Amino acid sequence: MLAGLVKMFLGGPFNRIFDTVDHALDNETERQGIRANALSRYAETAAMDRADARKYRVFWFAWGLFVFPLGIWWALVLLDTAMTGVFQLRLGIADLPQSIQPKADLIFASIFGSGGVALASQAVASAIRGRR
Template sequence: MLSLLLKWATNGPLDRILTSLDKSIDNETERQKVAGDVIAKYIATEAETRAAAMQSRVFWCVWALFAAPVGFWLGAICLDSVFLFSGHITDLPPSVKPYATQIIAAVFGSGAGVAGIQSIAAAIRGRR
């Protein structure tokens, strides 16, 4: 009698409860997959848009308008600190400092990234 009661409980209500929980988890997983696909497509679209924008001369001219003065300023600071010219070069204004920091990080970050990738590629080629 007890085994019949346990069999009825596990086959009937418990089975339906566990099945509905499985379906709920599967639905949540599908929602996360869809969200992940949307985010991946958005990132790919943004990368394509940026790559297309970087093909334009206007992009590089505007970028140079900001990067050249920051480069001259950074070079002057480096020369002043190495050769002690006592030029009393002041820091950039607080309104410009975040942009200058971002430009310097982009220039040196991209250069360091490319150099790192090239060294890794050279090491891999040397092994083969």
Template sequence: MWGKIASLFLSGPFNRIFKSIDHAVSNDTKRQEIRANAVNRYAETAAEERADARRYRAFWFIWCLFSGSVGFWFLAITCDTVFDFSWSVADYPRSVKPYVDIIVASIFGSGGLVASAQALSSAIRGRR
């Protein structure tokens, strides 16, 4: 009998506490899902914009202009450093350095990925 009386008085507050905890957890999960969807949508939109930009010749002209000049400068720095010429070629300026790093990484990174994919595919073909 005392158990029924205690459960009568305590079941209401405990039920409300547990329901509010469940509701808070559910709300937090929904917020995280909304955030994840927004970030995913932003990434998809950015990828579509980059893919759309690559369709135009102007993009490739500008890209070749920058990557060509960066490549020439990189060659000059390398030759000056390795072969000890007296050219005194300066390193890239600080304002340009982040962009140059991205260009060099994308050129050599894509070349490295293509070379590794070709090596992997030739190794797989050789096994069969």
């Protein structure tokens, strides 16, 4: 009897509170799904843009103009490190000038980091999308 009275007086407000909480959680899940979809579409669009750019010779010429000298310098640094470690012979390869270093860092990041970032963002997007 007492339980029936408590349920009658408190059942309505509690049901409304729980419905509000459920609705808020559903909205947050939907927002995360939209974010995951947007990230996925952005990654696909960026990949298609890069693929389109790679079709043209001028892209490869411009890319090679910056990457090949940087690659030669990097190979010389590695050779210098190996020679110093094994034979105690220092070749004396200089560091990159401070004006070039930020661009070199960007090139290294784009070569070695772009695949990792794309895979990580796709994994995060699919994980968020899978939580629905």
